[in-house]
Amino acid sequence: MRLKNWIRHNRDIFRPDDFRYLLKQVTGTPEEESLVLSRDQLSRLDRIKESYADGVPLSYLLEKEEFWGLEFLMSPAVLIPRPETELIVEEAIRIIKEKRFCDILDLCCGSGNIAVSIEKTLGIQIRMYASDISFEALRVAAGNRDRHHCTVRLVQSDLFSAFKPDSFDLVISNPPYVASCDISPALAEPYRAFAGGDDGMDYLLKIIDQAVHYLRRGGYLVMEMGSTHRGRLSPYIFAHDSYRIEGWIKDYAGHWRGVVLQKRQR
Ligand SMILES: C[S@@+](CC[C@H](N)C(=O)[O-])C[C@H]1O[C@@H](n2cnc3c(N)ncnc32)[C@H](O)[C@@H]1O
Secondary structure, eight states: OBHHHHHHHHGGGSOHHHHHHHHHHHHSOSSOTTOBOOHHHHHHHHHHHHHHHTTOOHHHHHTEEEETTEEEEOOTTSOOOOTTHHHHHHHHHHHHHHHTOOEEEEESOTTSHHHHHHHHHHGGGSEEEEEESOHHHHHHHHHHHHHTTOOOEEEEOSTTTTSOTTOEEEEEEOOOOBOGGGSOTTOOSOGGGTBOOTTSOHHHHHHHHHHHHHEEEEEEEEEEOOTTOHHHHHHHHHHHOSEEEEEEEEOTTSOEEEEEEEEOOO
16 A cells, blocks of 8 residues: 555544654655555554554554653553653753762653663763652663663662662652542553642652652752642742752743752751
8 A cells, every 4th residue: 555545544543743753653754655555564554543543642552752852662551751851851960960969869760761861961970760669660661771771770669668868969750740630531641650649749748758868968859740739839848948949940831840959958
Protein backbone atom coordinates (compact mmCIF):
# COMPACT_ATOMS: atom_id res chain seq x y z
CA MET A 1 0.00 0.00 0.00
CA ARG A 2 1.15 3.54 -0.70
CA LEU A 3 1.70 5.77 2.31
CA LYS A 4 -0.61 8.27 0.60
CA ASN A 5 -3.52 5.83 0.79
CA TRP A 6 -2.88 4.85 4.40
CA ILE A 7 -2.81 8.54 5.31
CA ARG A 8 -6.09 9.20 3.51
CA HIS A 9 -7.89 6.43 5.44
CA ASN A 10 -6.41 7.02 8.87
CA ARG A 11 -5.51 10.70 9.27
CA ASP A 12 -8.67 11.59 11.24
CA ILE A 13 -7.99 9.04 13.95
CA PHE A 14 -4.88 10.88 15.16
CA ARG A 15 -4.05 14.29 16.59
CA PRO A 16 -2.10 16.08 13.81
CA ASP A 17 1.20 16.30 15.71
CA ASP A 18 0.92 12.64 16.81
CA PHE A 19 0.20 11.65 13.22
CA ARG A 20 3.28 13.39 11.84
CA TYR A 21 5.45 11.97 14.63
CA LEU A 22 4.10 8.45 14.09
CA LEU A 23 4.77 8.50 10.34
CA LYS A 24 8.26 9.83 10.91
CA GLN A 25 9.01 7.12 13.48
CA VAL A 26 7.63 4.23 11.42
CA THR A 27 8.53 5.23 7.87
CA GLY A 28 11.32 7.74 8.43
CA THR A 29 9.33 10.42 6.60
CA PRO A 30 6.08 12.23 7.39
CA GLU A 31 5.76 13.67 3.89
CA GLU A 32 6.97 11.23 1.25
CA GLU A 33 3.46 10.18 0.25
CA SER A 34 4.60 8.22 -2.82
CA LEU A 35 6.43 5.81 -0.50
CA VAL A 36 5.24 2.21 -0.69
CA LEU A 37 4.84 0.75 2.78
CA SER A 38 6.57 -2.55 3.50
CA ARG A 39 4.44 -5.36 4.95
CA ASP A 40 6.06 -4.78 8.39
CA GLN A 41 5.49 -1.03 8.28
CA LEU A 42 1.85 -1.49 7.30
CA SER A 43 1.09 -4.03 10.01
CA ARG A 44 2.89 -1.86 12.62
CA LEU A 45 0.92 1.23 11.59
CA ASP A 46 -2.36 -0.71 11.70
CA ARG A 47 -1.60 -2.17 15.14
CA ILE A 48 -0.69 1.25 16.51
CA LYS A 49 -3.80 2.82 14.99
CA GLU A 50 -6.09 0.34 16.74
CA SER A 51 -4.56 0.80 20.18
CA TYR A 52 -4.39 4.58 19.71
CA ALA A 53 -8.10 4.61 18.88
CA ASP A 54 -8.66 2.73 22.18
CA GLY A 55 -6.92 5.56 24.05
CA VAL A 56 -3.36 4.23 24.46
CA PRO A 57 -0.89 7.16 24.32
CA LEU A 58 1.46 7.21 21.33
CA SER A 59 4.52 7.28 23.62
CA TYR A 60 3.57 3.83 24.97
CA LEU A 61 2.87 2.48 21.49
CA LEU A 62 6.22 3.68 20.14
CA GLU A 63 7.83 2.84 23.51
CA LYS A 64 9.69 6.15 23.61
CA GLU A 65 9.36 9.85 24.41
CA GLU A 66 11.62 12.86 24.14
CA PHE A 67 12.66 14.89 27.17
CA TRP A 68 15.54 17.37 27.55
CA GLY A 69 16.51 16.62 23.93
CA LEU A 70 17.06 12.94 24.78
CA GLU A 71 15.06 9.88 23.86
CA PHE A 72 13.66 7.88 26.79
CA LEU A 73 12.24 4.36 26.81
CA MET A 74 8.60 4.26 27.90
CA SER A 75 6.22 1.63 29.21
CA PRO A 76 2.77 1.86 30.84
CA ALA A 77 4.60 1.46 34.18
CA VAL A 78 5.79 5.08 34.02
CA LEU A 79 4.41 8.58 33.61
CA ILE A 80 5.06 10.06 30.18
CA PRO A 81 7.45 13.01 30.84
CA ARG A 82 5.91 16.46 30.35
CA PRO A 83 7.75 19.45 28.84
CA GLU A 84 7.05 21.64 31.91
CA THR A 85 9.19 19.29 34.04
CA GLU A 86 12.19 20.56 32.07
CA LEU A 87 11.74 23.84 33.98
CA ILE A 88 12.52 22.23 37.31
CA VAL A 89 15.45 20.33 35.78
CA GLU A 90 16.81 23.64 34.47
CA GLU A 91 16.52 25.22 37.91
CA ALA A 92 18.17 22.27 39.66
CA ILE A 93 21.08 22.30 37.21
CA ARG A 94 21.60 26.04 37.77
CA ILE A 95 21.77 25.53 41.55
CA ILE A 96 23.99 22.42 41.40
CA LYS A 97 26.49 24.28 39.19
CA GLU A 98 26.45 27.47 41.24
CA LYS A 99 26.84 25.69 44.60
CA ARG A 100 29.12 22.95 43.26
CA PHE A 101 26.82 20.34 44.79
CA CYS A 102 27.68 16.66 44.56
CA ASP A 103 25.02 14.32 46.00
CA ILE A 104 21.72 14.70 44.16
CA LEU A 105 18.50 12.69 44.55
CA ASP A 106 15.65 12.48 42.02
CA LEU A 107 12.79 11.37 44.30
CA CYS A 108 9.80 9.66 42.58
CA CYS A 109 11.91 9.15 39.46
CA GLY A 110 9.50 7.22 37.20
CA SER A 111 11.33 6.60 33.89
CA GLY A 112 14.48 8.28 35.26
CA ASN A 113 14.12 11.18 32.82
CA ILE A 114 15.08 13.84 35.40
CA ALA A 115 18.07 11.99 36.85
CA VAL A 116 19.46 11.01 33.45
CA SER A 117 18.99 14.55 32.07
CA ILE A 118 20.88 16.04 35.02
CA GLU A 119 23.72 13.53 34.83
CA LYS A 120 24.00 13.87 31.03
CA THR A 121 24.28 17.65 31.47
CA LEU A 122 26.67 17.75 34.42
CA GLY A 123 28.68 14.55 33.93
CA ILE A 124 30.72 12.86 36.61
CA GLN A 125 31.09 15.91 38.82
CA ILE A 126 27.89 14.72 40.59
CA ARG A 127 26.70 11.51 42.25
CA MET A 128 23.16 11.03 41.02
CA TYR A 129 20.60 8.89 42.88
CA ALA A 130 17.03 8.17 41.73
CA SER A 131 14.29 6.43 43.68
CA ASP A 132 10.73 5.26 43.19
CA ILE A 133 8.36 2.99 45.07
CA SER A 134 7.53 1.11 41.87
CA PHE A 135 9.87 -1.71 40.90
CA GLU A 136 8.45 -1.69 37.34
CA ALA A 137 9.25 2.02 37.01
CA LEU A 138 12.80 1.39 38.25
CA ARG A 139 13.24 -1.27 35.55
CA VAL A 140 12.39 1.36 32.92
CA ALA A 141 14.70 3.85 34.64
CA ALA A 142 17.54 1.28 34.52
CA GLY A 143 16.96 0.90 30.77
CA ASN A 144 17.20 4.66 30.33
CA ARG A 145 20.29 4.95 32.52
CA ASP A 146 22.06 2.28 30.46
CA ARG A 147 20.86 3.66 27.13
CA HIS A 148 22.41 7.01 27.98
CA HIS A 149 25.57 5.53 29.56
CA CYS A 150 24.89 7.10 32.94
CA THR A 151 25.75 5.89 36.44
CA VAL A 152 22.51 6.93 38.23
CA ARG A 153 22.16 4.80 41.37
CA LEU A 154 18.59 3.44 41.44
CA VAL A 155 16.92 2.68 44.75
CA GLN A 156 13.47 1.29 45.51
CA SER A 157 12.12 3.44 48.31
CA ASP A 158 8.87 4.72 49.78
CA LEU A 159 9.81 8.42 49.64
CA PHE A 160 13.01 8.75 51.73
CA SER A 161 12.69 5.52 53.73
CA ALA A 162 15.71 3.79 52.12
CA PHE A 163 18.11 6.71 52.71
CA LYS A 164 20.22 7.91 55.60
CA PRO A 165 19.74 11.40 57.09
CA ASP A 166 21.94 14.27 55.81
CA SER A 167 22.73 12.44 52.55
CA PHE A 168 21.92 14.98 49.86
CA ASP A 169 22.90 18.46 48.69
CA LEU A 170 19.86 18.75 46.48
CA VAL A 171 16.62 16.80 46.13
CA ILE A 172 14.59 17.24 42.97
CA SER A 173 11.12 15.73 42.70
CA ASN A 174 8.12 15.62 40.44
CA PRO A 175 5.81 13.74 42.82
CA PRO A 176 2.16 12.75 42.34
CA TYR A 177 0.18 15.99 42.82
CA VAL A 178 -3.18 15.64 41.08
CA ALA A 179 -6.34 15.86 43.22
CA SER A 180 -8.11 12.48 43.22
CA CYS A 181 -11.32 14.01 41.86
CA ASP A 182 -9.43 15.39 38.81
CA ILE A 183 -8.08 12.00 37.71
CA SER A 184 -9.95 10.64 34.71
CA PRO A 185 -11.21 7.04 35.06
CA ALA A 186 -9.89 6.52 31.49
CA LEU A 187 -6.32 7.39 32.57
CA ALA A 188 -3.78 5.27 30.63
CA GLU A 189 -0.79 6.20 32.83
CA PRO A 190 -0.20 4.69 36.31
CA TYR A 191 -2.70 6.06 38.87
CA ARG A 192 0.07 6.05 41.47
CA ALA A 193 2.05 8.56 39.40
CA PHE A 194 -0.76 11.13 39.71
CA ALA A 195 -2.75 10.59 42.88
CA GLY A 196 -1.87 13.26 45.43
CA GLY A 197 -4.89 12.90 47.75
CA ASP A 198 -8.04 15.02 48.01
CA ASP A 199 -6.38 18.33 47.08
CA GLY A 200 -3.29 16.90 45.37
CA MET A 201 -1.03 18.06 48.20
CA ASP A 202 -0.39 14.90 50.22
CA TYR A 203 3.02 14.19 48.66
CA LEU A 204 4.08 17.83 48.44
CA LEU A 205 3.59 18.26 52.20
CA LYS A 206 5.17 14.91 53.08
CA ILE A 207 8.24 15.69 50.98
CA ILE A 208 8.61 19.15 52.56
CA ASP A 209 8.36 17.54 56.03
CA GLN A 210 10.76 14.68 55.30
CA ALA A 211 13.34 16.29 52.99
CA VAL A 212 14.63 18.48 55.80
CA HIS A 213 16.10 15.36 57.48
CA TYR A 214 17.80 14.07 54.32
CA LEU A 215 19.23 17.37 53.07
CA ARG A 216 22.50 18.74 54.35
CA ARG A 217 22.51 22.23 55.87
CA GLY A 218 22.04 24.77 53.09
CA GLY A 219 20.79 22.02 50.75
CA TYR A 220 17.96 22.55 48.29
CA LEU A 221 14.59 21.01 47.52
CA VAL A 222 13.34 21.68 43.97
CA MET A 223 9.83 20.35 43.53
CA GLU A 224 7.20 20.43 40.82
CA MET A 225 3.63 21.19 41.94
CA GLY A 226 0.17 21.92 40.53
CA SER A 227 -0.68 25.41 39.31
CA THR A 228 -3.14 25.97 42.20
CA HIS A 229 -0.86 24.82 45.01
CA ARG A 230 1.23 27.92 45.63
CA GLY A 231 -1.36 29.69 47.80
CA ARG A 232 -1.66 26.72 50.15
CA LEU A 233 2.00 25.70 50.16
CA SER A 234 3.28 29.16 50.99
CA PRO A 235 1.86 29.45 54.57
CA TYR A 236 2.77 25.80 55.22
CA ILE A 237 6.43 26.47 54.38
CA PHE A 238 6.50 29.67 56.48
CA ALA A 239 5.02 27.84 59.47
CA HIS A 240 7.51 25.00 58.99
CA ASP A 241 10.42 27.40 59.51
CA SER A 242 13.03 24.86 58.31
CA TYR A 243 13.39 26.39 54.85
CA ARG A 244 13.99 29.67 53.10
CA ILE A 245 11.85 30.06 49.97
CA GLU A 246 14.34 30.78 47.19
CA GLY A 247 11.61 31.15 44.58
CA TRP A 248 8.69 29.80 42.63
CA ILE A 249 8.87 28.46 39.08
CA LYS A 250 6.40 29.66 36.44
CA ASP A 251 5.85 28.10 33.02
CA TYR A 252 5.64 30.01 29.72
CA ALA A 253 1.85 30.16 30.01
CA GLY A 254 2.21 31.95 33.37
CA HIS A 255 1.16 28.97 35.56
CA TRP A 256 3.02 28.22 38.79
CA ARG A 257 4.85 24.93 38.31
CA GLY A 258 7.39 24.53 41.07
CA VAL A 259 8.99 25.69 44.26
CA VAL A 260 12.66 26.05 45.23
CA LEU A 261 13.47 25.78 48.95
CA GLN A 262 16.76 26.02 50.80
CA LYS A 263 17.18 24.23 54.11
CA ARG A 264 18.19 26.80 56.71
CA GLN A 265 21.86 26.86 57.69
CA ARG A 266 21.27 26.70 61.48
C1 LIG B 1 4.52 12.26 38.55
S1 LIG B 1 5.45 10.74 38.42
C2 LIG B 1 7.04 11.42 38.07
C3 LIG B 1 7.83 10.65 37.06
C4 LIG B 1 9.09 11.36 36.55
N1 LIG B 1 9.93 11.83 37.64
C5 LIG B 1 8.73 12.54 35.64
O1 LIG B 1 8.95 13.69 36.05
O2 LIG B 1 8.26 12.34 34.53
C6 LIG B 1 5.52 10.31 40.12
C7 LIG B 1 6.25 9.02 40.48
O3 LIG B 1 6.14 8.86 41.91
C8 LIG B 1 6.13 7.48 42.21
N2 LIG B 1 5.60 7.30 43.58
C9 LIG B 1 4.31 7.28 43.99
N3 LIG B 1 4.26 7.10 45.32
C10 LIG B 1 5.54 7.01 45.77
C11 LIG B 1 6.14 6.81 47.06
N4 LIG B 1 5.41 6.69 48.16
N5 LIG B 1 7.49 6.78 47.14
C12 LIG B 1 8.25 6.91 46.01
N6 LIG B 1 7.75 7.07 44.77
C13 LIG B 1 6.42 7.13 44.65
C14 LIG B 1 5.29 6.87 41.11
O4 LIG B 1 5.58 5.50 40.97
C15 LIG B 1 5.72 7.72 39.89
O5 LIG B 1 6.75 7.07 39.18
